[in-house]
Amino acid sequence: MQVVSVKKALDGSIAPDTKVEVRGWVRTRRDSKAGISFVNVTDGSTFDPIQVVAPNTLPNYEKEVLHLTAGASVVCRGTLVKSQGKGQSFEVQAEEVKVLGFVDDPDTYPIQPKQHTLEFLREVAHLRPRTNTFGAITRVRHVAAQAVHRFFHEEGFFWVNTPIITASDAEGAGQMFRVSTLDAVNPPRTDGGKIDWGKDFFGKEAYLTVSGQLNVEAYCLALSKVYTFGPTFRAENSNTTRHLAEFWMIEPELAFADLNEDANLAERFLKYVFKAVLNECGPDMKFFEERQQKGVIERMEKFINSSFERIDYTDAIEILKKAKKKFDYAPEWGNDLQTEHERYLTEEHVGRPVVVMNYPEKIKAFYMRLNEDGRTVAAMDVLAPGIGEIIGGSQREERLDMLDKRMVQFGLKPEHYQWYRDLRRYGSVPHAGFGLGFERLIVYMCGLQNIRDAIPYPRVPGSAQF
């Protein structure tokens, strides 16, 4: 008896009439008047369940099979045969249906075989992986993550996990979560009444990282091609559908490279990941197309087959000013682009992905390389139709004197960044990189509306799962 996944049972790689064992959870049960039950069983290995045909000759037919409800766990043994039914390739003619676990009080089981709102499912996060939607999201996440690692490996990049707990001030990088083991009620204090952080676990104040970029630069200036892929944190209390307090970030860093090569890398990267998901998640993507967002597959296919347009920020502002469209925010040189601007550029003006390059230096971070014009930096945003910005990147300022000037300009103290300055003191080279939120990619590919549905456990105040 061959134990097979539902995926394998359905994909035609097993000869018909083979004896198989399939294990999984019941999706639905339908009983015919002829005394046969059709039990759809899923094990998460693929989108579709397999139909198990259970005749009333099974010894436990009356006592157990007829009591199977959605969510019950079963081990089914029988013969794999070509299915007569529509929409399925193979089914199992059961000779044994062993019930491992029934559902306690089926009427109140949260995952009924019907469509649930995503809002409701966020409240039962521990059970939502059992739904079609979250099974599919999990598989897409997995395939996308694998593709991320594979892409960089094939391009000669090394994965580096930068620190999660950090003591760097990261001034100006947004709100941070503090990490501490001090007694919150009665923390040790200095004579002045301040907290004595010297007594904390690390001997100083510690936070959760907002980005691994600065740290990964040190590895870039030794191993040339590196990337991070790990969790990052933002403590902004923005309860929007676009922001998460905890999310996974991908940050490649490339030595001996300028902004153009950075944009090339971003283009190859996105296309590679999209291709992998379309190739490996066919049934899941079909489901998102039908149930989540029409056109989501075509959008990815067009993305893969387009060359990215490159527009200078200064030109982009001119384009926006000349546009016949009415914007909520008037485009103006010196301001960051709003999502409405980004979407106009990529969707209406060009109709393809766009890389906007060379932003005003005042609105970008201190580590970005100042251009010859003295008023822009070598920064880029990759804009995708349907969502706007999906990647942000820059060439880094590799000239120590310029870096110091920029730090002072941004109110940062160079002496707080000695190690980062060292990278420019010792064999400095031009280098560039970008960052993107993994969940934003998932939102884009699956056509989701709320980024909380792109993570395995939504973190919603008040939810059962936190």
Place this chain on the structure above:
Amino acid sequence: MQVVSVKKALDGSIAPDTKVEVRGWVRTRRDSKAGISFVNVTDGSTFDPIQVVAPNTLPNYEKEVLHLTAGASVVCRGTLVKSQGKGQSFEVQAEEVKVLGFVDDPDTYPIQPKQHTLEFLREVAHLRPRTNTFGAITRVRHVAAQAVHRFFHEEGFFWVNTPIITASDAEGAGQMFRVSTLDAVNPPRTDGGKIDWGKDFFGKEAYLTVSGQLNVEAYCLALSKVYTFGPTFRAENSNTTRHLAEFWMIEPELAFADLNEDANLAERFLKYVFKAVLNECGPDMKFFEERQQKGVIERMEKFINSSFERIDYTDAIEILKKAKKKFDYAPEWGNDLQTEHERYLTEEHVGRPVVVMNYPEKIKAFYMRLNEDGRTVAAMDVLAPGIGEIIGGSQREERLDMLDKRMVQFGLKPEHYQWYRDLRRYGSVPHAGFGLGFERLIVYMCGLQNIRDAIPYPRVPGSAQF
């Protein structure tokens, strides 16, 4: 002019006499009396540097080439030729050596071309990736991490990233780091003077996760085969060479499986990762063999070619009691095994990796499945020669009534674990999994003495890099 990595330039895949451009950092420079400089250049793509032969006919020979020191960055253009020298396959006959960045004050540059102690290098963590040792560790980490993801993918597992910030009490799982955005000096308080956690970011107390296992179980009971690979945290203040406050953990979870299948999975997993590192990191492993720990390659080869021995914990105690060896701690049924016991079993008694199974229920976690004998649980430890325990795992208690009993026995409140209990109420199935620290694997493969050398940034109080 073809831009090539040092790895590619050395591996024989480029025809001799091809014009190439190599970019990297100077390791050493040697000048011959004939007016030729031999500059060893590395770019981190592989262990060995490539020799660049720079004749004094280069226009910047006097002014720049003769001033190159370790760490300076260069772009070298020239002809790739077979090398006459010993120990190298190819070299570059330079037609141009462009210096991108010299080393500011070479005499005080921390990474001199000599051997440094690992203690010293922990204090210059941002520069240590430029050394042979940490270049090699980074490549081994990368190859091992890729192998982890590839192994599980090929076995049909899905990667799930469980939450880093968690509100679960995780009672008894060790010291945790608190995560908060409250003002530490003047936190909001309740009338009783306690901290008002309801005003904190998540509306309740929050911590850094110590393990993703409980969370990943929910995905296992929907997708059958899942794994986590992400950071976990322990706030134990044990400043040993074996413990980290932040480390990456790998935790697969397998449905419809018992402890035996769990052990099989662990065996396949370790062998797969070791094979990948031996196959893909040849020069790095050779270096560890020569400089770090003799026998480290043979140990891995033997590991791969051994079948794992399985010993019941009760039998293991008998074996240890009968051993002629004098232990610091006398083996006794009911106590956990000490490292000295583990190493005796795997190194001396069996001479191969050992899986010890079925530990006393009192010394293991509440979620492990109680055996028929009522006094042991279906727990396992995988012991490896040279290090002892490398993996810990168990079959999980899938019976709700038994789980509740075990929770009460461990002083836990079942009502705090309703979501975890739900997994047993709704279609429960036997399932099992294991966990291992990624850094411990790196320590083992690279023959390191201190686990702080297995992470990209050591977290040592007082170090420049935190």
